[in-house]
Amino acid sequence: MKQLTKLLLGVWFALCLHSCHTKVVTVRYEKRVVERYQVLTESNVRHGYYKIYHNNGNVALEHTYHHGALSGLEKIFHEDGSLSGNLMLKNGKYEGFFTYYHPEGMVKQKGYYKKNVMDGELCSYYMDGTLKECVTMKNNVEQGPFREYASNGVLVRKGSYTSILGDKEGLEDGLIYEYDSETRKLLAKKRCKEGFCCSIWELGKGYLKANTSICDEIMNGTTEKSNMLGSE
Structure with missing residues (x-):
């Protein structure tokens, strides 16, 4: 029982290292959510997920901030929710292979970014x-x-x-x-x-x-x- 308690406390502590130091900011326009993102509680610097929404409520854009800089996978979505594009970011710049998709799901375009340029x-x-x-x-x-x-x-x-x-x-x-x-x-x-x-x-x-x-x-x-x- 003590081991289980320690394990649960460890998981909670690990999650808290991230979530307890961030807060979620929601931006609305005419009662509709247009943006939602995480910031560091003390500095308000963006850190964590960032999402933009279509008029119908589906996610339009999704990427991640790390201490104010865009980093990792960026996803773009069509209005119906299907995937429109995958791109990679590193220190706020596009870096690596990217792919765009037709609404039907087939590949539309493929290329490569090097230091934020194709x-x-x-x-x-x-x-x-x-x-x-x-x-x-x-x-x-x-x-x-x-x-x-x-x-x-x-x-x-x-x-x-x-x-x-x-x-x-x-x-x-x-x-x-x-x-x-x-x-x-x-x-x-x-x-x-x-x-x-x-x-x-x-x-x-x-x-x-x-x-x-x-x-x-x-x-x-x-x-x-x-x-x-x-x-x-």
């Missing part, structure tokens, strides 16, 4: 789970190879992005290849320079002549320009 391959999926697109990310911007797929899973476009300081989106750069989603044949080739693209080859037509001064400048000195001149 880095590496970012892949998106159709609602049935078929791969839609993969692009290389650096500092939250597309930079590097990309591939795009039709809903039947066939590759329809591939190429590469570059980024210019200050731009929020990557710019197509280099050769771009476009394919037919049914026959899988190459339909067209384009050469791009920091977002400006020129068609250089089309199925049934072969190599094309530059039709603008910008395209002529982009093509100058390339293999495709030599092919065009050779066909004249």
Whole structure:
């Protein structure tokens, strides 16, 4: 009996180390709970769970604070309560793999955070789970190879992005290849320079002549320009 009493007291003490030093704060708007989180009793610094709620009362966001800094798993939920996303936090910054989900439960997007910015391959999926697109990310911007797929899973476009300081989106750069989603044949080739693209080859037509001064400048000195001149 004494051993059981000691055990229960030990469990109570362990729980109290956490709960007895924190309190729950509930935020309401028009009688509806919109936020609920834990803070340290003495300092009011956030420490413990943090939840935001949808209008229907279901949890919208759930993560954990550790002495004022976000840390650990973050969960995002659709309004119907189904999981919308899983992300990892470390010392207040996103770090590691993340996954977003369609309301039906299939994966919508997967990627990786490094020191709070997306880095590496970012892949998106159709609602049935078929791969839609993969692009290389650096500092939250597309930079590097990309591939795009039709809903039947066939590759329809591939190429590469570059980024210019200050731009929020990557710019197509280099050769771009476009394919037919049914026959899988190459339909067209384009050469791009920091977002400006020129068609250089089309199925049934072969190599094309530059039709603008910008395209002529982009093509100058390339293999495709030599092919065009050779066909004249």
